[in-house]
Amino acid sequence: MKQIVGVADMKVSNDPKESIITYSLGSCIGLVIFDPVARVGGMLHYMLPESSIDKGKAKQRPYMFADSGIPRLFKAAYKLGAVKQRMKIYAAGGAEILDQKGFFNIGKRNYMALKKMFFKNNVMINKQDVGGNVNRTVRIEIATGDIYVKTSGSKEVKI
Amino acid sequence: MTTLQNLMKEIKKLKPIPAVANQLLTVVDNPDSSMEDIANVIQYDPAITASVLKTCNSAFFGLKNPAESIKDAVNMLGTDQVIELVLLKSGAKALSGSQKGYGMEGGDMWKYSVSSAVIAKQVAVKLSLKNKNTIFTSALVKDIGKIILEVHVSDSSKKIKDLVENKGFSFGEAEKKVLGIDHAELGAMIAKMWKFSPRMIKIIRNHHLADEKMIKDKEIAAVYLADCICMMMGQGVGSDGLSYRFKAQAMKQLGFSANDVSMIIAEFGINMQEVEELLNIV
Numbered sequence: 001m002k003q004i005v006g007v008a009d010m011k012v013s014n015d016p017k018e019s020i021i022t023y024s025l026g027s028c029i030g031l032v033i034f035d036p037v038a039r040v041g042g043m044l045h046y047m048l049p050e051s052s053i054d055k056g057k058a059k060q061r062p063y064m065f066a067d068s069g070i071p072r073l074f075k076a077a078y079k080l081g082a083v084k085q086r087m088k089i090y091a092a093g094g095a096e097i098l099d100q101k102g103f104f105n106i107g108k109r110n111y112m113a114l115k116k117m118f119f120k121n122n123v124m125i126n127k128q129d130v131g132g133n134v135n136r137t138v139r140i141e142i143a144t145g146d147i148y149v150k151t152s153g154s155k156e157v158k159i
Numbered sequence: 160m161t162t163l164q165n166l167m168k169e170i171k172k173l174k175p176i177p178a179v180a181n182q183l184l185t186v187v188d189n190p191d192s193s194m195e196d197i198a199n200v201i202q203y204d205p206a207i208t209a210s211v212l213k214t215c216n217s218a219f220f221g222l223k224n225p226a227e228s229i230k231d232a233v234n235m236l237g238t239d240q241v242i243e244l245v246l247l248k249s250g251a252k253a254l255s256g257s258q259k260g261y262g263m264e265g266g267d268m269w270k271y272s273v274s275s276a277v278i279a280k281q282v283a284v285k286l287s288l289k290n291k292n293t294i295f296t297s298a299l300v301k302d303i304g305k306i307i308l309e310v311h312v313s314d315s316s317k318k319i320k321d322l323v324e325n326k327g328f329s330f331g332e333a334e335k336k337v338l339g340i341d342h343a344e345l346g347a348m349i350a351k352m353w354k355f356s357p358r359m360i361k362i363i364r365n366h367h368l369a370d371e372k373m374i375k376d377k378e379i380a381a382v383y384l385a386d387c388i389c390m391m392m393g394q395g396v397g398s399d400g401l402s403y404r405f406k407a408q409a410m411k412q413l414g415f416s417a418n419d420v421s422m423i424i425a426e427f428g429i430n431m432q433e434v435e436e437l438l439n440i441v
Contacts, residue, residue: 006431007392007394007428007431008428008431024393024394024395024396025393026390026391026392026393026396026400026401027391027392027393027401028391028392028393047392047424047425047428048421048424048425048428053418053421053422053425054422054425057425057426057428057429060429061428061429064425064428095391095393095400095401096401096405097387097390097391097401097403097404097405098329098401098402098403098404098405099404099405099406100405101405101407102407102417103417104405104407104410104417104420106391106420106421106424107391133323133400133401133402134400134401135393135396135400135401151398151400152262152263152396152397152398152400153262153397153398154398
């Protein structure tokens, strides 16, 4: 079974028959978490760093923003038995258009929002594949915690 | 290099976008046109009419009584909705194939095109631009050049990839360098042969703002911004990825701040479900 995480969406699972996938991350970030002991995995696909730009939309679609989506991803995994200290973390996406600098660089701002939140909460990213000018599709297998990434036009690789 | 004559031959083989789209745009962008004028233009194309009515009567719109004519549909769903359906249906056939040369599977380009069109309309509404339907349609069909160029891009993929990955070229610049033409220029050629309005041809040709002077044209800048946002969102993007140039100057021209761009993205995030449904029914 394949659980698909749409844009501004989140899924968690502890079913070893399942994998979770999100397609075509551009400047958005795909955040993948996995507890290898509890065998609980989760994935969030957020579009923007801060919900403060539109509180109403954040209420409607909390997974759209880093600051409202990330805590919800972790909490959903805890509910299935995951423990913060055991969590392996992978981040992908945050791509940018050529010459996209400063405040207009949504990809970089999305990544910085993640780093900032993790720094405050003492969480480390184990692996990442962020930035650049490519699209990424990310998949995790719950049975093993193996993560695969595919950039468009290339083959899927295990990371 | 791809010779111009060869490309012209290939364009002639394409099945053009139905003429009703062009006629409709002429009518809708004229402020003196009535609802009846609009219905009359659409009815002129029986295939599109039948298809629009079928969609209007689908569960998606949940009409109590079926629409039996375009006039009914306009009365029940509003002029804007019907115009949008006609424009989407006109573009669907040409844009829904796969473009392997750009690493796009079947449906990818269509998804990208519809998303761009929806975002372009959001930008146009925010800026109160006139000609919203022309902007919508231009954004929808702006990548039409890829349909022909994809085979040539595929044949020269190594050279193009090298220029983009190692030499600092944008994907469009690499197309131009290797093939002698980029997909925006080719798209404009197709649009001209299909007798699109000069305005649309100009927007299609300049949708990546290769010619920076075009930044001053707000309609071009709006379609350009919509394209950038769509690239960032990644839906239906091919192997050219985000390898195009971002021009902060265009944001200035439109009076857009980074927050405005974020707001448009957030709004699209909400509209996306609707886009998915539109993709399914059209």
